[in-house]
Amino acid sequence: MKKPIxxxxxxxxxxxxxxxxxxxxIRLAGMVNLIVAADGGADVLRAVGIAPDSVIGDMDSASAETIAALPPGVLYRLDEQDSTDFDKCLRHVTAPLVLGYGFLGSRVDHQLAAMTVLTRYPxxxxxxxxxxxxxxxxxxxLRLDLPLGSRISLYPLGPVxxxxxxxxxxxxxxxxxxDGRVGTSNVVSGPVRLRFDSAKMLVILPVTALDHLMEALSATPASWPAL
Structure with missing residues (x-):
């Protein structure tokens, strides 16, 4: 892989x-020190008056006005069309944690593509x-400290x-x-610990669990190797 952007x-x-x-x-941007836009995400930031530190993508979605307003050195144009902008960004960003917003909702095909990308870069x-x-x-x-009765779903993207x-x-x-057994709509009954034999399982939680999840990841040293 090329050096990360x-x-x-x-x-x-x-x-x-x-x-x-x-x-x-605005809330998520306020939680971090570095903001990256995936192509049309630059328009989303511009609408709320936030300047991205970097913009990565093939730039077929961001408006010409937004692109023209970017200062030098911020835009990284990747012209290939074989991957999504989320894929381009994730493979070119090396960080302890990425919070991705604007990739769920709206279109189901985009959501499925984003989930696939997560397994591509475990x-x-x-x-x-x-x-x-x-x-x-x-x-x-993964160990999680969640309120009793919380919803927790497990969805496999391959055999696991x-x-x-x-x-x-x-x-x-x-x-x-x-296409077989999945683990959706489970319930937290105590301190949660999850262990898997391969990088194929999605964990889905209520959005209110974001802070708990970030804290849990910061205390989780083990990670999957690159494919």
Whole structure:
């Protein structure tokens, strides 16, 4: 892989061009020190008066006015059409955590593509934030401190097995796969621990769990190796 465009020790806010609430954009931008726009995400930022540190993409979505307003050295144009702008950004950003907003909601095909990208770069830690949910590719071993009764869903993007603690319906011994057994609509019954044998399981939580999830990831040293 080529040298990353963005290499940082800080959490990155990555904004896409899907339908977004201005108050959510402002809140997430205020949680980080580095903001990256994926193509049309630059228009979303401009609408709320936030300047991106970098803009990455093939630039077929961002308006000409937004592109013209960017200062020198901010725009990284990647002209290939074989990957989505989210893919381009994630593979060119190296950071301990990426908060991705503007990639869920609006179009189901875009959501599915974004989820696929997460499995393509399992070494990256990225939380996708929506209006109702947050999701991520589960690391090898994840511990979560969530309120009892919280919704927690597990959705496999390939064959995967694991074991759990703190779930109303334990998952040990279950062979998960997208066209077979899935683990949606489970419930937190205690301190949660999830362990999986491959980088194929999405964890989906209510958006109110974002802070808990970020804290849990900061205490989780193990990560999947790059493909």
């Amino acid at each position: 963005i290499q940082t020790s800080a959490t990155v806010f990555l904004i896409g061009g899907a339908v977004a609430r201005q108050e959510t954009v 070494e990256k830690r990225c939380i996708l934030v929506g209006e109702d949910d947050v999701l991520l590719l589960c690391p090898p071993d 097995r694991g074991d759990s603690e703190g779930l109303q319906w334990p998952i040990s011994g279950i062979a998960f796969q997208p």
